[in-house]
Amino acid sequence: MVFDIETIPDVDGLRRLHGHPADMSDAEVAELAFAARREKTGSDFLPHHLHRVAAISCVFRDKEGFRVRSLGTPEDGEAKLVGDFFRVIDRYTPQLVSWNGGGFDLPVLHYRALLNGVAAPRYWEMGNEDRDFKWNNYISRYHTRHLDLMDLLAMYTGRANAPLDDLAKLCGFPGKLGVDGSQVWTLCQEGRLKEIRDYCETDVVNTYLMYCRFQMMRGDMSYDAYAYELELVRSVLSKIDSPHWSEYLDAWPAP
Numbered sequence: 402m403v404f405d406i407e408t409i410p411d412v413d414g415l416r417r418l419h420g421h422p423a424d425m426s427d428a429e430v431a432e433l434a435f436a437a438r439r440e441k442t443g444s445d446f447l448p449h450h451l452h453r454v455a456a457i458s459c460v461f462r463d464k465e466g467f468r469v470r471s472l473g474t475p476e477d478g479e480a481k482l483v484g485d486f487f488r489v490i491d492r493y494t495p496q497l498v499s500w501n502g503g504g505f506d507l508p509v510l511h512y513r514a515l516l517n518g519v520a521a522p523r524y525w526e527m528g529n530e531d532r533d534f535k536w537n538n539y540i541s542r543y544h545t546r547h548l549d550l551m552d553l554l555a556m557y558t559g560r561a562n563a564p565l566d567d568l569a570k571l572c573g574f575p576g577k578l579g580v581d582g583s584q585v586w587t588l589c590q591e592g593r594l595k596e597i598r599d600y601c602e603t604d605v606v607n608t609y610l611m612y613c614r615f616q617m618m619r620g621d622m623s624y625d626a627y628a629y630e631l632e633l634v635r636s637v638l639s640k641i642d643s644p645h646w647s648e649y650l651d652a653w654p655a656p
Contacts, residue, residue, distance in 0.1 A: 402459055402460070402461055402462075402489065402490075402493075402495035402496065402497055402498070403459060403460040403462075403497075403498040403499065403605050403608050403609045403612060404457065404458070404459045404460075404486070404497060404498075404499055404502065404506065404605060405457070405458050405459075405499065405500070405502075405506065405601055405604045405605040405608060406454055406455075406456065406457050406458075406506045406509060406510065406601070407454075407455045407456040407457075407582065407585050407597050407598075407600070407601045408452035408453060408454055408455055408509060408585070409452070409453050409455045409585060409586050409589045410430075410431040410434060410435075410447055410451060410452070410453065410586060411450075411451045411452060411453040412427045412430045412431055412453075413453075414450075414451055414453075414516075415430050415431070415433075415434050415451065416430060419433075421433070427590070428590060431586065434447060434451065435447070449505070449508045449509050449512060450509075450512040452509045452512075452513075453479055453513065454479050454482055454483055454509065454510070454513050455479075455585060455589055455594070455597055456471055456482070456594070456597050456598045456601045457471065457472045457473075457482050457483075457485070457486050457601070458470070458471045458472070458598065458601035458602040458604070458605040459471075459472065459489075459605060460605050460606060460608070460609040461495075462609070466633070466637070467630075467633050467634055467637050468637070469602055469605065469606055469609075469637075469638075470602070471598040471601060471602055472485040472486060472489075473485055475594035475595055475598065479513060479517060480517040480518075480519065483510060483513045483514050483517055483519050484514075484517070484519045486510060487510075487514060487519055487520070487521035487523075487524055490521065490523055490524045490539070491521065491522065491523040491524070494523055496545065496546060496547075496548065497539060497546065497547040497548065498547075498548050498550060498608065498609070498612050499547070499548070499549050499550065499551075499608065500549070500550055500551045500565045500604075500607075500608045500611070501549065501551045501552070501562070501565075502547065502549045503542060503547070503549040503552050504549070504551075504552065504559075507539075507547070524539050525539075525540070526538060526539075527540055527541075534546075542557065543557075548612075550608065550611060550612055550615060551563065551565070554615070565604065565607055565608060565611070566581075566607075568611060569607040569610065569611060572610075572611065572614055573653075574607055574610045574611070574653060575603070575607065575649050575652035575653045576607060576652075577600075577603070577604070577607075578600075578603060578645070578648055578649060578652060580596065580600040585597055585600075599643070599645035600645075602645070603645060603649050606634065606638070606649070609634070610631065610634065613627055613630045613631065614627065635650065635653070635655070638650055
Protein backbone atom coordinates (compact mmCIF):
# COMPACT_ATOMS: atom_id res chain seq x y z
CA MET A 402 0.00 0.00 0.00
CA VAL A 403 1.75 3.11 -1.28
CA PHE A 404 0.32 6.28 0.21
CA ASP A 405 0.56 10.05 0.02
CA ILE A 406 -1.33 12.85 1.73
CA GLU A 407 -2.12 16.46 0.89
CA THR A 408 -2.67 18.98 3.65
CA ILE A 409 -3.96 22.48 4.31
CA PRO A 410 -3.53 24.77 7.33
CA ASP A 411 -5.63 23.79 10.35
CA VAL A 412 -7.39 27.16 10.55
CA ASP A 413 -9.76 26.01 13.31
CA GLY A 414 -6.80 24.92 15.38
CA LEU A 415 -4.99 28.19 14.70
CA ARG A 416 -8.06 30.12 15.87
CA ARG A 417 -8.18 28.06 19.05
CA LEU A 418 -4.49 28.52 19.79
CA HIS A 419 -4.24 32.22 19.00
CA GLY A 420 -7.71 33.54 19.83
CA HIS A 421 -8.41 35.01 16.42
CA PRO A 422 -11.80 36.76 16.16
CA ALA A 423 -14.64 34.75 14.65
CA ASP A 424 -15.07 37.18 11.75
CA MET A 425 -11.49 36.71 10.54
CA SER A 426 -11.50 34.71 7.31
CA ASP A 427 -9.73 31.38 6.90
CA ALA A 428 -7.35 33.00 4.41
CA GLU A 429 -6.44 35.73 6.91
CA VAL A 430 -5.89 33.22 9.73
CA ALA A 431 -3.64 31.11 7.51
CA GLU A 432 -1.67 34.11 6.24
CA LEU A 433 -0.95 35.26 9.80
CA ALA A 434 0.38 31.77 10.58
CA PHE A 435 2.48 31.73 7.40
CA ALA A 436 3.93 35.18 8.18
CA ALA A 437 4.85 34.17 11.74
CA ARG A 438 6.46 30.99 10.46
CA ARG A 439 8.44 32.86 7.80
CA GLU A 440 9.73 35.28 10.41
CA LYS A 441 10.81 32.41 12.65
CA THR A 442 12.22 29.93 10.13
CA GLY A 443 12.40 31.65 6.73
CA SER A 444 9.72 29.30 5.37
CA ASP A 445 5.93 29.37 5.60
CA PHE A 446 5.80 25.59 6.11
CA LEU A 447 3.74 25.10 9.27
CA PRO A 448 4.57 22.63 12.07
CA HIS A 449 3.22 19.11 11.50
CA HIS A 450 0.44 19.38 14.11
CA LEU A 451 -1.04 22.42 12.35
CA HIS A 452 -1.62 20.62 9.04
CA ARG A 453 -5.12 19.31 8.32
CA VAL A 454 -5.49 16.36 5.95
CA ALA A 455 -7.29 17.27 2.73
CA ALA A 456 -6.66 14.09 0.72
CA ILE A 457 -5.12 10.64 1.09
CA SER A 458 -4.34 8.65 -2.04
CA CYS A 459 -3.15 5.05 -2.21
CA VAL A 460 -1.84 2.48 -4.64
CA PHE A 461 -2.88 -1.06 -3.73
CA ARG A 462 -0.84 -3.87 -5.27
CA ASP A 463 -1.78 -7.44 -4.40
CA LYS A 464 -2.84 -10.70 -6.04
CA GLU A 465 -5.90 -8.93 -7.44
CA GLY A 466 -3.78 -6.47 -9.39
CA PHE A 467 -2.93 -2.77 -9.35
CA ARG A 468 -5.39 -0.14 -8.13
CA VAL A 469 -5.07 3.57 -7.39
CA ARG A 470 -7.66 5.67 -5.61
CA SER A 471 -8.20 8.42 -3.08
CA LEU A 472 -9.82 7.45 0.19
CA GLY A 473 -13.34 8.69 0.91
CA THR A 474 -14.99 11.39 -1.17
CA PRO A 475 -14.31 15.13 -1.65
CA GLU A 476 -17.18 15.80 0.75
CA ASP A 477 -15.78 13.68 3.60
CA GLY A 478 -14.24 15.41 6.58
CA GLU A 479 -10.77 14.85 7.90
CA ALA A 480 -11.85 12.35 10.59
CA LYS A 481 -13.35 10.06 7.93
CA LEU A 482 -10.25 10.20 5.72
CA VAL A 483 -7.83 9.54 8.57
CA GLY A 484 -10.10 6.82 9.97
CA ASP A 485 -10.28 5.10 6.58
CA PHE A 486 -6.49 5.08 6.31
CA PHE A 487 -5.97 3.34 9.64
CA ARG A 488 -8.93 0.99 9.09
CA VAL A 489 -7.22 -0.35 5.95
CA ILE A 490 -4.12 -1.05 8.02
CA ASP A 491 -6.10 -2.65 10.84
CA ARG A 492 -7.90 -4.93 8.37
CA TYR A 493 -5.12 -5.94 5.97
CA THR A 494 -1.78 -5.16 7.70
CA PRO A 495 -0.17 -4.13 4.39
CA GLN A 496 3.41 -3.11 3.90
CA LEU A 497 3.39 0.69 3.65
CA VAL A 498 5.55 2.49 1.11
CA SER A 499 6.00 6.26 0.98
CA TRP A 500 8.27 9.06 -0.12
CA ASN A 501 9.11 11.07 3.03
CA GLY A 502 6.27 9.36 4.87
CA GLY A 503 8.38 9.08 7.99
CA GLY A 504 9.31 12.74 7.88
CA PHE A 505 5.91 14.20 7.07
CA ASP A 506 2.90 12.07 6.16
CA LEU A 507 2.87 9.68 9.12
CA PRO A 508 3.62 12.28 11.83
CA VAL A 509 0.76 14.40 10.45
CA LEU A 510 -1.53 11.36 10.42
CA HIS A 511 -0.51 10.59 14.02
CA TYR A 512 -1.47 14.06 15.20
CA ARG A 513 -4.71 14.15 13.22
CA ALA A 514 -5.74 10.70 14.46
CA LEU A 515 -5.06 11.89 18.01
CA LEU A 516 -7.10 15.07 17.53
CA ASN A 517 -9.97 13.25 15.79
CA GLY A 518 -10.12 10.33 18.21
CA VAL A 519 -9.23 7.70 15.59
CA ALA A 520 -8.24 4.28 16.97
CA ALA A 521 -5.44 2.40 15.16
CA PRO A 522 -4.39 -0.58 17.28
CA ARG A 523 -2.75 -2.60 14.51
CA TYR A 524 -0.73 0.35 13.30
CA TRP A 525 0.60 1.06 16.80
CA GLU A 526 1.38 -2.60 17.58
CA MET A 527 5.04 -2.94 18.62
CA GLY A 528 5.11 -6.48 20.00
CA ASN A 529 2.87 -6.39 23.05
CA GLU A 530 0.09 -8.43 21.41
CA ASP A 531 1.87 -9.79 18.32
CA ARG A 532 5.52 -10.70 18.85
CA ASP A 533 6.26 -10.43 15.10
CA PHE A 534 5.77 -6.68 15.43
CA LYS A 535 8.55 -6.39 17.99
CA TRP A 536 11.11 -6.88 15.23
CA ASN A 537 9.23 -5.32 12.33
CA ASN A 538 6.59 -2.67 12.99
CA TYR A 539 5.23 0.48 11.39
CA ILE A 540 6.86 2.83 13.88
CA SER A 541 10.57 2.01 13.75
CA ARG A 542 12.57 3.97 11.19
CA TYR A 543 14.68 0.96 10.23
CA HIS A 544 11.91 -1.63 9.82
CA THR A 545 10.33 -2.37 6.45
CA ARG A 546 6.68 -2.71 7.46
CA HIS A 547 6.77 0.97 6.56
CA LEU A 548 9.39 1.69 3.90
CA ASP A 549 10.12 5.39 3.49
CA LEU A 550 11.90 5.14 0.17
CA MET A 551 13.35 8.66 0.28
CA ASP A 552 14.78 8.12 3.75
CA LEU A 553 16.31 4.76 2.86
CA LEU A 554 17.90 5.93 -0.39
CA ALA A 555 19.42 8.88 1.46
CA MET A 556 20.95 6.52 4.05
CA TYR A 557 18.77 8.09 6.76
CA THR A 558 20.43 11.49 6.51
CA GLY A 559 18.46 14.56 5.53
CA ARG A 560 21.52 16.03 3.81
CA ALA A 561 21.06 13.50 1.00
CA ASN A 562 17.27 13.69 0.58
CA ALA A 563 16.04 14.05 -3.01
CA PRO A 564 12.66 15.36 -4.24
CA LEU A 565 10.30 12.76 -5.67
CA ASP A 566 9.59 14.96 -8.69
CA ASP A 567 13.27 15.18 -9.64
CA LEU A 568 14.04 11.49 -9.24
CA ALA A 569 10.85 10.37 -10.97
CA LYS A 570 11.67 12.50 -14.02
CA LEU A 571 15.31 11.39 -14.01
CA CYS A 572 14.07 7.77 -14.09
CA GLY A 573 11.77 8.50 -17.04
CA PHE A 574 8.49 8.81 -15.15
CA PRO A 575 6.11 11.79 -15.46
CA GLY A 576 6.71 13.40 -12.06
CA LYS A 577 4.47 16.32 -11.12
CA LEU A 578 2.12 17.70 -13.77
CA GLY A 579 1.67 21.43 -13.19
CA VAL A 580 0.58 21.20 -9.54
CA ASP A 581 2.68 20.97 -6.40
CA GLY A 582 2.04 20.97 -2.68
CA SER A 583 2.38 24.74 -2.37
CA GLN A 584 -0.78 25.18 -4.47
CA VAL A 585 -3.03 22.88 -2.44
CA TRP A 586 -4.25 25.59 -0.03
CA THR A 587 -5.22 27.87 -2.93
CA LEU A 588 -7.05 25.03 -4.69
CA CYS A 589 -8.89 24.18 -1.48
CA GLN A 590 -10.05 27.78 -0.97
CA GLU A 591 -11.39 27.73 -4.52
CA GLY A 592 -13.33 24.52 -3.83
CA ARG A 593 -11.22 22.49 -6.28
CA LEU A 594 -10.93 19.41 -4.07
CA LYS A 595 -11.07 16.99 -6.99
CA GLU A 596 -7.94 18.57 -8.44
CA ILE A 597 -6.19 18.08 -5.09
CA ARG A 598 -7.17 14.40 -5.07
CA ASP A 599 -6.10 13.99 -8.71
CA TYR A 600 -2.71 15.53 -7.95
CA CYS A 601 -2.27 13.31 -4.91
CA GLU A 602 -3.07 10.22 -7.00
CA THR A 603 -0.44 11.05 -9.62
CA ASP A 604 2.13 11.55 -6.85
CA VAL A 605 1.35 8.18 -5.32
CA VAL A 606 1.73 6.46 -8.71
CA ASN A 607 5.10 8.19 -9.13
CA THR A 608 6.07 6.76 -5.75
CA TYR A 609 4.93 3.27 -6.74
CA LEU A 610 6.95 3.40 -9.95
CA MET A 611 10.02 4.50 -7.99
CA TYR A 612 9.43 1.62 -5.58
CA CYS A 613 9.36 -0.85 -8.48
CA ARG A 614 12.63 0.54 -9.79
CA PHE A 615 14.12 0.25 -6.31
CA GLN A 616 12.96 -3.37 -6.09
CA MET A 617 14.72 -4.08 -9.38
CA MET A 618 17.88 -2.35 -8.15
CA ARG A 619 17.98 -4.34 -4.92
CA GLY A 620 17.39 -7.63 -6.77
CA ASP A 621 13.90 -8.38 -5.48
CA MET A 622 12.41 -7.84 -8.95
CA SER A 623 13.89 -9.04 -12.23
CA TYR A 624 14.10 -6.69 -15.20
CA ASP A 625 11.30 -8.63 -16.92
CA ALA A 626 9.11 -8.38 -13.82
CA TYR A 627 9.86 -4.66 -13.60
CA ALA A 628 8.93 -4.13 -17.27
CA TYR A 629 5.74 -6.14 -16.71
CA GLU A 630 4.82 -3.99 -13.72
CA LEU A 631 5.27 -0.75 -15.64
CA GLU A 632 3.14 -2.08 -18.47
CA LEU A 633 0.47 -3.13 -15.97
CA VAL A 634 0.35 0.38 -14.53
CA ARG A 635 0.06 1.87 -18.03
CA SER A 636 -2.73 -0.55 -18.92
CA VAL A 637 -4.76 0.11 -15.78
CA LEU A 638 -4.40 3.90 -16.02
CA SER A 639 -5.35 3.89 -19.70
CA LYS A 640 -8.72 2.35 -18.83
CA ILE A 641 -9.62 5.04 -16.27
CA ASP A 642 -11.75 7.76 -17.86
CA SER A 643 -10.19 10.79 -16.21
CA PRO A 644 -8.23 13.71 -17.72
CA HIS A 645 -5.45 13.57 -15.13
CA TRP A 646 -4.57 10.02 -16.16
CA SER A 647 -4.64 10.91 -19.84
CA GLU A 648 -2.23 13.78 -19.10
CA TYR A 649 -0.08 11.47 -17.00
CA LEU A 650 0.22 8.87 -19.75
CA ASP A 651 0.95 11.55 -22.34
CA ALA A 652 3.90 12.63 -20.19
CA TRP A 653 5.15 9.05 -19.91
CA PRO A 654 6.28 7.92 -23.38
CA ALA A 655 6.41 4.19 -23.93
CA PRO A 656 9.91 2.72 -24.26
